[in-house]
Amino acid sequence: MACSRALTRYNYRVVILSLIYAAFLIAAVYLFKHQLLSGPIAYVAAILPALPIIGILGAIGRYLTEETDEYLRMMMVRQALIASGFALSIATIWGFLENFDLVDHVYAYYVQVLWFAGLGVGACFNKLQAARGVL
């Protein structure tokens, strides 16, 4: 994908949010491991690492509004749709397997991990379609 100005800004935001995520996660793990948190503050600390991840979703939304190149915007929309389909399909299958006690429980936030992996699948799909001369 070409590096438009909007894409450069998006990449910058994702890097910053990823660093914030790492900092929040390390801090939360340390505080919980040493049992330094309890009560409402524990809930706040547990939720903190989720916020930059939600921020990345916001950054994608902002990219889609800032991107003036309609073709690149369409590519990102398709990538995000593929990511959603990928993550939700696996989550649904896993949910039923878990429901019938065939697999172990997995934390719900792994759906987000799958979604980010799905963005990679979507990027590969976009490149493959472009190489094949298909939209």
Add this chain to the structure above:
Amino acid sequence: MKNRLKVLRAERNWSQGDLADRLEVSRQSVNAIETGRYDPSLPLAFRIAELFELSIEQIFTSPSRENDQ
């Protein structure tokens, strides 16, 4: 959608990058439009037409008339 973008660009000795700069889009967009992989929106089609000082119909072939050619 079939179009004459490649020919019009070649007549002016413009690379895909040159055309992309003039249209303020990415080179990938120009490539996708040129090869018929992506149909531009009406505003972008007008920008292309205005750049070449032609009508949209002189650049893009209506899909319903593609078989006539």
